Amino acid sequence: MKTVVITGATSGIGLAVARAMLAAGWHVIGIGSQPVSCTMALEKIDPGLRQNIRFLAGDLMQQREVIRLAKLICLHLDENCDGRLDALINNAGCVRSWYATSEEGYEQQFALNHLAGFLLTKMFLPQLIKAHGRILFTGSGSHRGLDINWPDMMFKNHYRPLRAYKQSKLCNMLTALELNHRLTGTGVRAYVVDPGLVRTDIGNKKTGGLVSLVWTLRKRQGQHPDKPAQTYAWLCSQNPAPDGLYFYNCQKRAYSRYVTDESARRLFKLSEGLIL
Numbered sequence: 001m002k003t004v005v006i007t008g009a010t011s012g013i014g015l016a017v018a019r020a021m022l023a024a025g026w027h028v029i030g031i032g033s034q035p036v037s038c039t040m041a042l043e044k045i046d047p048g049l050r051q052n053i054r055f056l057a058g059d060l061m062q063q064r065e066v067i068r069l070a071k072l073i074c075l076h077l078d079e080n081c082d083g084r085l086d087a088l089i090n091n092a093g094c095v096r097s098w099y100a101t102s103e104e105g106y107e108q109q110f111a112l113n114h115l116a117g118f119l120l121t122k123m124f125l126p127q128l129i130k131a132h133g134r135i136l137f138t139g140s141g142s143h144r145g146l147d148i149n150w151p152d153m154m155f156k157n158h159y160r161p162l163r164a165y166k167q168s169k170l171c172n173m174l175t176a177l178e179l180n181h182r183l184t185g186t187g188v189r190a191y192v193v194d195p196g197l198v199r200t201d202i203g204n205k206k207t208g209g210l211v212s213l214v215w216t217l218r219k220r221q222g223q224h225p226d227k228p229a230q231t232y233a234w235l236c237s238q239n240p241a242p243d244g245l246y247f248y249n250c251q252k253r254a255y256s257r258y259v260t261d262e263s264a265r266r267l268f269k270l271s272e273g274l275i276l
Ligand SMILES: NC(=O)c1ccc[n+]([C@@H]2O[C@H](COP(=O)([O-])OP(=O)(O)OC[C@H]3O[C@@H](n4cnc5c(N)ncnc54)[C@H](OP(=O)(O)O)[C@@H]3O)[C@@H](O)[C@H]2O)c1
Pocket: 007, 008, 009, 010, 011, 012, 013, 014, 031, 032, 033, 034, 037, 038, 058, 059, 060, 061, 091, 092, 093, 094, 112, 113, 138, 139, 140, 141, 195, 196, 197, 198, 199, 200, 201, 202, 203, 205, 222
C-alpha cells in the first residue's frame, strides 16, 4: 500500500484529497492544526476506510512543530512503510488581513504557505527518494503578475496582505521548480496544483470582517473541493510521472514568467537560511 502525507487534511481541499487518496487505496497521514479539527475530520471519512488514515495535529506555522511532526512521521514510516514515502502534499495554507508573525518572527502567510512545506519536504527527502515519490504543492492562479519582493520578502515595512498571499503561492512554484532541478536522477518529481476557485472557508479563518465578507460572497462561485482533488490523485498515480510543473484539471497549465531558474535558486538558498 502506498503512503501519502497531506498537510491541511482536515478541511477543504486537503480533506477532499485525503478522501480521494483513500478511495484509490492509499495509506494517508493527514495533518491538521488542532486535535479537535483532526477528530472532526476523521468523522467525515467513510467508516470503511478509516483504518487507512491517521490524523496528526500540529501548528505548522511554527518550525519546531513541523520538526516534531516530521520526526514522528519518519518513525512511523520506518516502522510500517519500510522507510518509504510515496507522496507528500504540501497543502496547508492561510490568508491573513494584517501583519502577524510566527514564533520565529516570520510573516504568517510566508511561514505556513511557503516555509512549512519547504522544511517538511527537506525532512522527508530520504523517504521520498527511497520511494521515487512525488511532491505536490497547492498553488494558485494568483501567483501570476508579481515577482518576489526581494528587498522585503515578508512585507515587514509595508504590509500588503493579498500581495503576501500571492507571493507565497509564487514561492510554491519556485520551490517545486528548484526541487526538480536538484532531484534530477532520483526519481522524485515535484508539481504544483492550481485548484481553481474552491468553496472552502480559508478566507473566513482569522481574517478581518471585510476580507471574510468578500470571501463569503466569492466562494459561492467556487467549485466543490472534490473537483481539484482529482488532479492530486491523478498526479500521484500516473506512471510514468507526468512531465510538467503546474497542473489544473489534470492538465498542464501555463505559469508566470516570474517563475525562473534564477529566482528559484535564489529563493531556495534564502529559505534554507530561514529554517531551523
Ligand atoms: N479555496 C480556494 O479557492 C483556493 C484557491 C487556490 C489555492 N488554495 C490553497 O488551498 C490550500 C488549502 O486551502 P483550502 O481552501 O482548502 O482552505 P481550508 O479549508 O481553510 O484548509 C486549510 C487547511 O490548512 C490547515 N491549516 C491552517 N493553518 C494551519 C496551521 N497553522 N498548522 C497546520 N495546519 C493548518 C487547516 O487545518 P485546521 O482545519 O486544522 O485548522 C486546514 O486543514 C491552501 O494552501 C490555499 O492557499 C485555495
